[in-house]
Amino acid sequence: MLIAGFPAGSWGTNCYVVATGQGAECIVVDPGQDAAAGVEQVVRENKLKPVAVLLTHGHIDHMFSVLPVCGTYDATAWIHPDDRHLLTDPMAGIGAESARMLLGGKHEFAEPDDVSELKDGLSLELAGLGFTVDHTPGHTRGSVTFTMPYDGPEDVPAVLFSGDVLFAGSIGRTDLPGGDHPAMLHTLATKILPMRDEIVVLPGHGGQTTIGREKATNPYLQDLEIPKP
Numbered sequence: 001m002l003i004a005g006f007p008a009g010s011w012g013t014n015c016y017v018v019a020t021g022q023g024a025e026c027i028v029v030d031p032g033q034d035a036a037a038g039v040e041q042v043v044r045e046n047k048l049k050p051v052a053v054l055l056t057h058g059h060i061d062h063m064f065s066v067l068p069v070c071g072t073y074d075a076t077a078w079i080h081p082d083d084r085h086l087l088t089d090p091m092a093g094i095g096a097e098s099a100r101m102l103l104g105g106k107h108e109f110a111e112p113d114d115v116s117e118l119k120d121g122l123s124l125e126l127a128g129l130g131f132t133v134d135h136t137p138g139h140t141r142g143s144v145t146f147t148m149p150y151d152g153p154e155d156v157p158a159v160l161f162s163g164d165v166l167f168a169g170s171i172g173r174t175d176l177p178g179g180d181h182p183a184m185l186h187t188l189a190t191k192i193l194p195m196r197d198e199i200v201v202l203p204g205h206g207g208q209t210t211i212g213r214e215k216a217t218n219p220y221l222q223d224l225e226i227p228k229p
Helices: 035-046 066-073 081-087 096-103 181-192 211-217
Strands: 002-008 013-019 025-029 049-054 076-079 115-117 123-126 129-135 144-148 159-163 200-203
Touching: 002 035, 013 035, 013 200, 025 035, 035 049, 035 066, 049 066, 049 123, 066 076, 076 081, 081 115
Parallel strands: 025 049, 049 076, 076 115, 159 200
Antiparallel strands: 002 013, 013 025, 123 129, 129 144, 144 159
């Protein structure tokens, strides 16, 4: 298994390239600002072929480079329908004032040629890899996480690409357009808390963590309980 991650752009958004190994097809998770060069380096050094781009949500710092990455490798972009409009109008996700401050000059955005939509509970088989999609609204309406189960040796855990739902010691903000704090708390209680402790969390920003560590130390999870059926 090959997972190469690097922070990209002025927001330091984590972009991940995932493959079964060198010389294989791969997927790219959240190619943010200036991520295309980092993706190209990982792909070249490992002789990979990107076939899909998975977007945890539509915020500009996670999808800034989706068009060039998909165009360069003829890859399919996957996004939840509730955030799809942000591919062409990312300013709607951060507000006009923030957009002017963060972006400065004029930028134009468009959908890649091939876009597929995600839904809760979807099982994806891409590049020889399996992913389970969970719709996890709160940070945005269309936020999702991708869980990559692992059925090999017991000392190799499953991996969660959490986007901006869960960080090491924190969670994603809910005060931007499309954010919803009660929805975020519901997501944390129903989607994150039930996960196994050993799952490795690869977040959209900052360093990796585990579900167990966040259950024990993350202040946003301390007072939550898994809803009873």
